[in-house]
Amino acid sequence: MTTINAPTAIQPKKKKLSPRKRAQRIRIVQYAVLGLLVLVAVLFADGQQIVNVFFRPDLIAKALGPGLGMALLNTVLYSIGAFIFGLVLGTVLALMKLSQIGPYRWLATGYIEFFRGVPAIIVLLAFGLLGIAFPGLKFPLAPFGTVWTALGMVSAAYMAETIRAGIQAVPKGQVEAARSLGMPAGLATRYIVMPQAFRIVTPPLTNELILLVKDSSLVYVLGLTTGAFELTKYGREMSSTYGNLTPLIVAGFCYLLITLPLTLLVRRMEARQRKAR
Amino acid sequence: MTQTIPTGNRADEIQIYDLHKSFGDLEVLKGITTTIHRGEVVCVIGPSGSGKSTLLRCVNLLEQPTQGRIFILNEEITDPDADVDHLRTLMGMVFQSFNLFPHLTALQNCTIALVRVLGKDPKEAERIAMENLTKVGLGDRGHSYPAQMSGGQQQRVAIARALSMDPEMMLFDEPTSALDPELVGDVLSVMRDLAAGGMTMMVVTHEMAFAREVADRVLFMDGGVIVEEGPPSEVIGDPKEERTRTFLARVLDPTHVRTGAEDAAYAKRHADEAIDTEAKRNRILASHRPPSHRPSSH
Numbered sequence: 001m002t003t004i005n006a007p008t009a010i011q012p013k014k015k016k017l018s019p020r021k022r023a024q025r026i027r028i029v030q031y032a033v034l035g036l037l038v039l040v041a042v043l044f045a046d047g048q049q050i051v052n053v054f055f056r057p058d059l060i061a062k063a064l065g066p067g068l069g070m071a072l073l074n075t076v077l078y079s080i081g082a083f084i085f086g087l088v089l090g091t092v093l094a095l096m097k098l099s100q101i102g103p104y105r106w107l108a109t110g111y112i113e114f115f116r117g118v119p120a121i122i123v124l125l126a127f128g129l130l131g132i133a134f135p136g137l138k139f140p141l142a143p144f145g146t147v148w149t150a151l152g153m154v155s156a157a158y159m160a161e162t163i164r165a166g167i168q169a170v171p172k173g174q175v176e177a178a179r180s181l182g183m184p185a186g187l188a189t190r191y192i193v194m195p196q197a198f199r200i201v202t203p204p205l206t207n208e209l210i211l212l213v214k215d216s217s218l219v220y221v222l223g224l225t226t227g228a229f230e231l232t233k234y235g236r237e238m239s240s241t242y243g244n245l246t247p248l249i250v251a252g253f254c255y256l257l258i259t260l261p262l263t264l265l266v267r268r269m270e271a272r273q274r275k276a277r
Numbered sequence: 278m279t280q281t282i283p284t285g286n287r288a289d290e291i292q293i294y295d296l297h298k299s300f301g302d303l304e305v306l307k308g309i310t311t312t313i314h315r316g317e318v319v320c321v322i323g324p325s326g327s328g329k330s331t332l333l334r335c336v337n338l339l340e341q342p343t344q345g346r347i348f349i350l351n352e353e354i355t356d357p358d359a360d361v362d363h364l365r366t367l368m369g370m371v372f373q374s375f376n377l378f379p380h381l382t383a384l385q386n387c388t389i390a391l392v393r394v395l396g397k398d399p400k401e402a403e404r405i406a407m408e409n410l411t412k413v414g415l416g417d418r419g420h421s422y423p424a425q426m427s428g429g430q431q432q433r434v435a436i437a438r439a440l441s442m443d444p445e446m447m448l449f450d451e452p453t454s455a456l457d458p459e460l461v462g463d464v465l466s467v468m469r470d471l472a473a474g475g476m477t478m479m480v481v482t483h484e485m486a487f488a489r490e491v492a493d494r495v496l497f498m499d500g501g502v503i504v505e506e507g508p509p510s511e512v513i514g515d516p517k518e519e520r521t522r523t524f525l526a527r528v529l530d531p532t533h534v535r536t537g538a539e540d541a542a543y544a545k546r547h548a549d550e551a552i553d554t555e556a557k558r559n560r561i562l563a564s565h566r567p568p569s570h571r572p573s574s575h
Contacts, residue, residue, distance in 0.1 A: 176339050177376035177435075181390035181442060182366035191389060195380045 058154035063238060070227070071234035072254055078147045078216040078230055079258075083209050086153025090159030095189070097164050108160065116156035121218045124150045128222045143228050145217050155212055159205060164202035167193060203273070206266045210259050217255075231255060283348040288389045290446055290477050291336060296345035297333055305331045307501035309345070313446070318478045320488035320509070323498035324524055330373075332498070333450050336479065337368045350445065366394060369439025373451040375431045377423040383410060383434045384419035387441040395442070409437040423502045429460030433467055446477035453484060467475040485528060489513050497521045565570075 017025070080218075096108035115123070127150035131137055139145030165276035170193050178188035225235060235251030283292050285325060291313040298306040305328040313319050321329040329380035334340040337356050338349060338361050347355045349364045378386050387406030391397040410416050423431050432452055449468065453461040465487050472478055472491050482488055488495055488509055488575070495512040497505045497520075505518045516522045 033361065097444050162491065171376075173372060173374055173376040174378065177361075177370075177378070178338055178340065178390075180365055180368070180370035181393045181438070182362045183390060187393050190379055191393060196378075 033185075040229035048274055054245055054249050056244055056246045059238075059242055059244055060250055062242075062245040063250040066185070067226075067229070067234055067238075068231075068250070068254065071229050071231045072257070074218050074228060075213065075230040075255075077144065077220055078151070078257065079209065080211050081144060081214040082151035082155060082216070086147045086155035086159050086208070086212070087110075087205070089152060089156035091194075092165055092195050093156060093160035094163035094167060097160060098167060106160050112157045115154050116161075118154075120151065120154045121221060123154050124218050125221050126150075143219070143222055143224055146222060147216070151212060151215055154207045154215075155208055158211075159208055162201050162204045162208065163197065166197035169200050200273075203266045203269045206269070210262050213258050216254065225227070245247075278560070281324050282346065282561050283351040284312070284354070285351055287350070289313075289348075290350055291479065292346075292348040292351070293332075293336070294346045296332070296335060296337055296347065297343045297524045298328070298340060298341045301456075304336070305501055306342075309501075309503060311496065311503065311506070313477060313479055315477055316475045317347075317493045318472045318476075318480065318491055319494045319496060320492040321479065321481045321498060322483070322485070322488060322513075322524075322528075323496075323528075327498040328498075328501040329498045330450050333448050333479060333481050334467050336448060337370055342360045360392070360519045364440050366390075367445045369436075369442060369447040370443040371439055371447065373454050375423070375428070375435045375455070377431050377435055377438070379423050382420050382422055383426070384413065384438075386434060387438045388425070390438075391441055392545075405443075406437070406441050409440045410434070412440065413437045416462070421497065427460060428456045429463045430466045432456065436464070436467055437469075440471075446479070449478065449480040449482070451483065453482070458488050483528065485513060485525070497524070499524065 076110070090225045093111060096104040099105055099108075124147075127139075127146050129141075130146075139149060174192055174196065175188050178192040179185070183192070213274055216230055219230055220233040220236065224230075229237070231251040231254050232248070235248035238247035280292055281291070289312050291364060292310050293309055294308040296306050297304065305326075307328075309328075309332055320334065323329045331340055335342050336349075338347075342355060345355070349367060352520075353359055353365060354364045356362060372391065376464060377383075378389070378573055381389060384403065384406050388397075388399065388402040389407060391402035391405060392399055407416065407419060410419055413436055415430060415433055418426065418430065418434075423434070426434065432455075434448075436452075451531065452468070453464050454484065459482070465484065468478070468480070468487070469491055480488075480492070490509075492509045494506060495509045496503050497512055497516070497518070499520050505512050505521045511517075513525065
């Protein structure tokens with residue numbers, strides 16, 4: 001085995017780069033590759049063709065009609081309703097998961113694992129047919145009630161884990177101080193632990209809201225009436241009418257109108273938390 | 278004459294009988310029996326890992342004792358059916374790390390339990406809180422959040438928070454250990470005033486000067502037992518036990534630097550005293566002492 005190592009012993013003759021110089025060189029190579037790729041893309045792209053497939057001006061104008069505003073509003077309503085539903089249920093699940101009582105913990109764990117493991121689209125489909133499976137069962141404010149419940153139940157599973165982590169991140173001394181003042185466990189949780197836990201989990205919960213905004217695009221599987229269209233459904237309908245993808249691309253940019261400000265908000269909150277620490 | 282448990286005497290505010298506490302295999306308290314009387318200031322001293330903080334935390338049941346009984350005003354807090362929350366309102370607790378509620382102002386820190394636990398009217402609660410904040414010299418900081426205050430101020434708010442519940446007695450768990458040296462004095466002077474006002478106090482502390490000046494009685498703990506107790510002039514001024522003398526030499530020697538490693542070694546040694554031979558003891562002591570170690574004459 002020692003013979004294999006022998007050649008390396010001769011190599012020190014090769015000039016060794018300092019780490020800084022080496023990093024510099026690697027970066028130059030990276031920029032060169034990136035520049036090459038852009039160049040190839042520009043050379044081979046047919047601008048007119050791209051516009052025809054994705055950005056037809058006449059269809060952009062058509063897509064920017066009153067229906068788009070309605071769809072945007074519906075997307076926001078679906079997401080926020082589901083978020084509130086998920087927040088409440090997620091908090092309950094998080095508390096159950098931290099409970100001393102075994103069955104509470106098992107129930108919460110079962111729920112969380114199930115809804116985190118199943119695609120949201122299947123849950124939505126199932127909820128769409130609940131009214132038929134259980135005759136007489138009707139969600140209020142159709143289709144909003146159905147969407148809020150179905151998407152809310154899925155996001156509650158994710159939020160429960162986040163909130164649980166937030167509760168556990170509150171120092172033990174906080175509970176001890178509250179208990180030493182004679183507060184029963186319930187009061188200590190409500191007035192001391194939860195307010196601090198929610199402060200910790202606000203950024204990750206806002207990320208969950210962003211995910212929900214995008215998940216609301218799954219609502220199309222429920223077969224909606226025109227007034228209940230959200231962005232994706234609106235774009236798809238118009239795209240198939242005109243046989244062109246442009247309206248859907250417009251819808252896609254509308255999601256950015258919602259998600260980008262939220263992303264910025266999360267970044268600012270995280271920066272503020274880092275400072276406060 | 279056989280002693281009755283509890284004594285039934287109103288002045289015997291905290292009665293502790295044969296208290297044991299284990300964390301897993303580690304027995305931290307090995308049979309503590311003592312009584313703390315009304316108006317008495319008891320300082321508990323001893324090396325890290327001696328169980329003094331655990332003892333204090335057992336008194337208001339933040340730690341569940343493994344064995345033994347504790348009575349608060351002759352009511353057994355270790356009874357499974359005891360109204361622990363009510364008994365805790367009678368004992369103010371001050372922690373080493375302050376444990377103020379960071380999302381509440383100083384004033385709200387003081388009022389929250391008054392309103393939520395004692396059911397006081399918010400206006401009345403605020404009046405009581407203000408009174409106690411003023412007492413600790415922070416009457417003008419009521420609307421500050423803990424993060425906006427120095428450690429010494431935070432600890433004084435913590436004292437005001439405990440006092441707002443109008444407790445019968447106060448428990449202090451190393452209240453100045455987390456403070457910058459120049460901030461210790463303010464907290465100690467608040468505690469001195471409290472003691473002078475006749476408050477029953479149990480204080481776990483490393484401040485020997487404070488113990489010597491304020492305490493009516495000093496308990497020296499080591500290895501989970503009370504090694505020596507008595508007035509400070511005896512326990513600190515003229516200790517009878519070798520272990521007390523060793524400890525005081527270590528604490529009072531100004532050239533001695535306390536290190537985490539040494540504390541860990543101390544805790545480990547006391548965790549398993551069965552195999553703790555004199556040789557091992559000396560070796561650990563010798564390895565951590567400065568070579569020119571000489572007990573000072575305080």
